[in-house]
Amino acid sequence: MRRLNLVKYVFLCAICVSLSGCITPPKGFLRPSSDCLQNRQLQTRQYDTKDQEAIITSVAGVLQDLGFTLDASETELGLVSASKNADATDARQITFALTADILSALAGAHSNNMAGCDKEQKVKASVITKPSLDGSKTVVRVTFQRIVWNMQNQISRIETIKDPEVYLKFYTSLSKAIFLEAQKI
């Protein structure tokens, strides 16, 4: 009987070891998602100019205005990629975690919800400018991603930002910058 338990234990250990550190890539991750066209619309704007250089210069300026630092660029392909570290603390999340911790302490149990609260985030932006199909306009497409760390400095979330407000803010700033650039202000 004891021998059987030992065999079970060894078998379980073997499974655990084989599973640990093994991230399998999700199936079909290179297939377009159902909201692909919607995202493209959200992320893209057209400007009535053929001057791609002026647009890409304005893009770099806007990213700097928003506190990003430029990581890489390839002007021939119209690419500018940038990143920014920002605070990710959320007062509501902290209040909720703190209340849960206090309540469990009062009940005599130990919990540490505060450790799971968001602390810092890194936002990555990538902007592509290219001529439109008929060549009379310039198309700009921006995409944002973010990595969030919790209070224990562990990555708690990684995601593509799909909040329309973020894109609206970027394009409002870009339109202003292009106008200022055009007026040579």
Added chain:
Amino acid sequence: MKNSKIISLSFLSLFFLMMSAGCVSTTNKAFRCEESQVELRSIQTRAFDTIDKKKMLQIIISTMQDLDFVIDKADLLLGSVTGTKFVRNASIIMTVTVRSRGGKQLLVRANARCGVTSVKDPETYQDFFMSLEKSLFLTAHQID
């Protein structure tokens, strides 16, 4: 007394042997190729009947953006694009390279990694090339 000395000495030598063996194996792990290079290359590569490298790279970039990738780096001269995509809790990094083949075609090679695991699934790459075909209005030819 003599026995215990022998035992401790053998343990010590075993320890050093394990230490040195560990060092060698981790370095080699980074350069190890388990699968056939020819097979992997054929899974990851397609040929297209065009010679416009810049247009090809621009379309690769927009296809990758449609697939939720954020473009990290690109180089026209080298013909490479690198992007990152987040799927649930996995971070996928993909590099696509474009090079000329015989002055009539362009070879496109996609290479994806998920954490430390290299993606070797032919269907996944087929999905990517199907999207690329649609954007290019060109047929992707399987290479030998």
